[in-house]
Amino acid sequence: xWYGAFGPADMPQDIVDLLNTEINxxxxxxxxxxxxxxxAVQVLESTPESFAEDLQRDxxxxxxxxxxxxxxxx
Numbered sequence: 001x002w003y004g005a006f007g008p009a010d011m012p013q014d015i016v017d018l019l020n021t022e023i024n025x026x027x028x029x030x031x032x033x034x035x036x037x038x039x040a041v042q043v044l045e046s047t048p049e050s051f052a053e054d055l056q057r058d059x060x061x062x063x064x065x066x067x068x069x070x071x072x073x074x
């Protein structure tokens with residue numbers, strides 16, 4: 001399982017960068033780390049580009065699995 005933050009596709013890059021910086025700071029706060037560890041969640045610092053790559057990799061993996069298994073929406 002993973003958590004991530006999303007915004008509109010046309011969000012200005014300076015806002016994306018600011019949010020990324022502040023979110024990465026927030027998840028390093030001792031109280032946040034303690035709560036996340038209490039839920040067995042490991043917090044990893046990331047970038048918007050890295051997160052996008054992770055999302056694409058997951059989408060590709062599950063697309064292939066759905067096609068291989070012939071899963072269809074009814």
